Amino acid sequence: MQNVDAAHTRSFALIGHAADGKTSLGEAFLHAAGATPGQGSVDAGSSRLDHTPEERDRHHTLTSSFFALDWQDQHITLVNTPGDPNFQGDGQIVLAGVDGAVLLVSAVDGAKVGTEAMWRASQRFEVATIGFVGGMDHDRANLQGALDSLRRLGANPVEIALPIGEGPQLKGVVDLLRMCAVIDGKECEIPAEQAEAAAAGRSRLVEAVAETDDELLEKYLEEGALGEAETRAGLVAATQARKLMPVACGVATAEIGTRSAFQAAVTLLPSAAQRGAWMATAVGSDEPLELAPDASGPSTALVLKTAVDRYAGTLSFLRIVSGTLTADQTVQNATRGEKERLGKLMLPLGAEHKDVPMAGPGDIVAVAKLKGTHTGDALTQERDGCQLPSLPIPKGALSYAIQAHVKGDEDKLFTSLGRLVEEDPTLALGRDPSTGEFLLTGVGELHIRITAQKLKRLYDVAVDLKTPQVPYRETITRSAVNVEGKLKKQTGGKGMFGVCYLTLEPLPRGKGMEFKNEVAGGAIPRNLIPAVEKGVQEAALKGPLAGYPVVDVRVRCIDGKHHSVDSNEMAFKLAGSFGFKAGVEKAGPTLLEPIMKVEIAVPDEHVGDVMGDVSSRRGRVQTTETRGSSQVIKAEVPMAEMLEYASALTSLTGGKGAFQMELSHYDELPAHEREKLIAAAGAQTSKDT
Numbered sequence: 001m002q003n004v005d006a007a008h009t010r011s012f013a014l015i016g017h018a019a020d021g022k023t024s025l026g027e028a029f030l031h032a033a034g035a036t037p038g039q040g041s042v043d044a045g046s047s048r049l050d051h052t053p054e055e056r057d058r059h060h061t062l063t064s065s066f067f068a069l070d071w072q073d074q075h076i077t078l079v080n081t082p083g084d085p086n087f088q089g090d091g092q093i094v095l096a097g098v099d100g101a102v103l104l105v106s107a108v109d110g111a112k113v114g115t116e117a118m119w120r121a122s123q124r125f126e127v128a129t130i131g132f133v134g135g136m137d138h139d140r141a142n143l144q145g146a147l148d149s150l151r152r153l154g155a156n157p158v159e160i161a162l163p164i165g166e167g168p169q170l171k172g173v174v175d176l177l178r179m180c181a182v183i184d185g186k187e188c189e190i191p192a193e194q195a196e197a198a199a200a201g202r203s204r205l206v207e208a209v210a211e212t213d214d215e216l217l218e219k220y221l222e223e224g225a226l227g228e229a230e231t232r233a234g235l236v237a238a239t240q241a242r243k244l245m246p247v248a249c250g251v252a253t254a255e256i257g258t259r260s261a262f263q264a265a266v267t268l269l270p271s272a273a274q275r276g277a278w279m280a281t282a283v284g285s286d287e288p289l290e291l292a293p294d295a296s297g298p299s300t301a302l303v304l305k306t307a308v309d310r311y312a313g314t315l316s317f318l319r320i321v322s323g324t325l326t327a328d329q330t331v332q333n334a335t336r337g338e339k340e341r342l343g344k345l346m347l348p349l350g351a352e353h354k355d356v357p358m359a360g361p362g363d364i365v366a367v368a369k370l371k372g373t374h375t376g377d378a379l380t381q382e383r384d385g386c387q388l389p390s391l392p393i394p395k396g397a398l399s400y401a402i403q404a405h406v407k408g409d410e411d412k413l414f415t416s417l418g419r420l421v422e423e424d425p426t427l428a429l430g431r432d433p434s435t436g437e438f439l440l441t442g443v444g445e446l447h448i449r450i451t452a453q454k455l456k457r458l459y460d461v462a463v464d465l466k467t468p469q470v471p472y473r474e475t476i477t478r479s480a481v482n483v484e485g486k487l488k489k490q491t492g493g494k495g496m497f498g499v500c501y502l503t504l505e506p507l508p509r510g511k512g513m514e515f516k517n518e519v520a521g522g523a524i525p526r527n528l529i530p531a532v533e534k535g536v537q538e539a540a541l542k543g544p545l546a547g548y549p550v551v552d553v554r555v556r557c558i559d560g561k562h563h564s565v566d567s568n569e570m571a572f573k574l575a576g577s578f579g580f581k582a583g584v585e586k587a588g589p590t591l592l593e594p595i596m597k598v599e600i601a602v603p604d605e606h607v608g609d610v611m612g613d614v615s616s617r618r619g620r621v622q623t624t625e626t627r628g629s630s631q632v633i634k635a636e637v638p639m640a641e642m643l644e645y646a647s648a649l650t651s652l653t654g655g656k657g658a659f660q661m662e663l664s665h666y667d668e669l670p671a672h673e674r675e676k677l678i679a680a681a682g683a684q685t686s687k688d689t
Contacts, residue, residue, distance in 0.1 A: 009362030100269030110149030272362025474543030485579020535576025
């Protein structure tokens with residue numbers, strides 16, 4: 001069945017922290033819906049959702065995957081998202097295009113850093129969410145503790161299922177929506193020993209629903225109860241308005257509680273029609289308009305993900321927002337102003353795909369080989385089309401220098417890398433002008449190493465990764481006045497002559513280089529002043545201490561001398577270079593290092609260790625604040641101390657910490673570090689010569 005009826009079309013994402021069981025829950029959902037003959041296993045390598053070689057090798061979700069299925073009268077797209085902080089950006093982008101989400105929470109550890117990150121992303125995109133507490137068969141399983149951790153995030157959880165049995169003795173759940181027990185996948189009467197807890201749980205559920213609506217609350221206070229239909233409708237409304245988070249529980253790998261959770265997701269999370277209109281603008285206009293999920297409306301789709309397939313080429317996954325798309329349709333990329341031809345439309349089934357002739361509002365389909373379309377772009381009909389707001393793309397924080405392992409593979413490497421950057425917009429490739437290195441920037445070390453593995457698998461390009469050089473800078477600490485730069489060369493015939501007098505002054509941090517012409521009386525002809533400036537700029541590329549660019553200096557050219565025959569541009573360019581170098585030597589040169597603004601989110605129990613580690617890295621803690629279930633440490637730390645921080649944080653927190661950073665400013669390098677850097681630069685220069 002392929003729906004174009006938005007009221008029967010749904011999509012929801014599985015979100016949460018890494019290793020909490022999202023993929024196993026997704027496999028259980030697929031089996032519960034009859035989409036697969038049996039439950040796929042992450043450990044056994046039979047998962048339909050984690051299907052790339054890298055995922056199967058690591059038993060780890062690294063990229064969002066899509067699986068379309070039909071259940072009863074509903075067409076559903078299930079999206080499995082990564083939980084590792086290295087790859088969560090991929091899942092956060094996808095969240096912008098789904099109708100709902102299921103948040104996984106550990107019954108042992110509760111909400112973790114990754115749980116919180118994805119919960120906050122769901123709130124940012126106003127995505128209705130239900131919860132599932134997994135791992136209820138563990139010795140230390142604590143349902144109430146998990147619910148409390150959700151409350152600390154700012155959620156308003158309410159149980160819709162209770163465990164039957166504790167820890168390893170868990171054998172089923174009580175479904176509080178239908179007031180029945182589900183044991184061994186079959187519905188039955190609630191066991192007598194669970195009857196009191198079930199009644200209390202149902203009462204809590206009804207009361208929570210009543211508190212979200214004034215009319216329901218009034219009736220509840222007057223009559224002490226709500227009818228079945230009122231409770232169900234109130235819970236649906238409260239969930240979709242994000243006033244409540246219904247929470248199921250169970251064990252995904254044993255398929256305990258998963259069928260009830262799947263039914264709850266389909267029942268409580270919104271359809272494409274219930275999600276309602278999207279904000280948009282007409283192409284070529286800034287006037288806002290509402291784009292209803294209407295199959296007869298203007299055809300508009302959002303590109304949620306771009307994936308590279310070795311055989312199919314580039315696959316773009318489109319969420320249809322409005323109208324109907326058909327195979328071989330010509331559309332306009334409203335984001336880039338280019339035309340695209342769609343070719344086949346395919347329903348995604350994990351690693352496989354099924355051709356369909358058309359797709360309507362709420363559907364998520366794959367299209368192969370779009371030429372100029374990337375993640376976050378909006379596709380729309382050729383005439384009277386609509387533009388959707390652009391998606392926020394998370395930025396990478398960690399860079400590695402990258403080069404081809406085999407000499408001669410450079411062109412192949414950068415062409416292939418360009419394709420992977422198109423697939424994953426959280427990656428970036430660039431060249432550091434001061435070090436000459438090509439830098440691959442990603443969210444973390446694992447992110448970059450997985451990219452290197454994909455380069456080898458998809459394009460047969462082996463690469464070498466190394467910690468990048470830190471882009472230090474040099475500057476001056478005081479002024480140098482009236483410094484002479486002179487070139488006088490006479491070898492018979494026409495010679496070269498140029499003299500300039502420069503004054504160098506330090507500028508505030510971040511101001512770069514500034515050149516001012518203050519020559520009066522024609523001491524240097526006006527047409528030769530640019531040559532002086534060019535000489536200064538070229539000399540500034542390599543400072544006297546360790547060969548790093550000189551910044552934050554104002555150079556004033558105040559006087560000079562010229563010769564009517566022997567003066568030319570080259571002479572004054574060299575004079576400017578000589579004068580600048582001499583001036584820097586006299587002006588107290590020093591080294592600057594980049595300082596990063598860092599945010600580190602960790603559980604309470606690891607705050608002391610992490611703050612101590614930050615201090616040991618010459619970092620300065622600015623503030624700490626509580627954010628949901630985590631403590632967020634804000635600090636300024638030298639870049640040189642953060643190049644391999646991901647591994648250190650994982651070791652300190654057992655994988656429960658996450659961090660992000662960006663360049664803050666440059667600051668003077670401490671004397672002992674400066675001497676080490678100068679010595680290292682001198683040793684390298686001697687080695688090179």
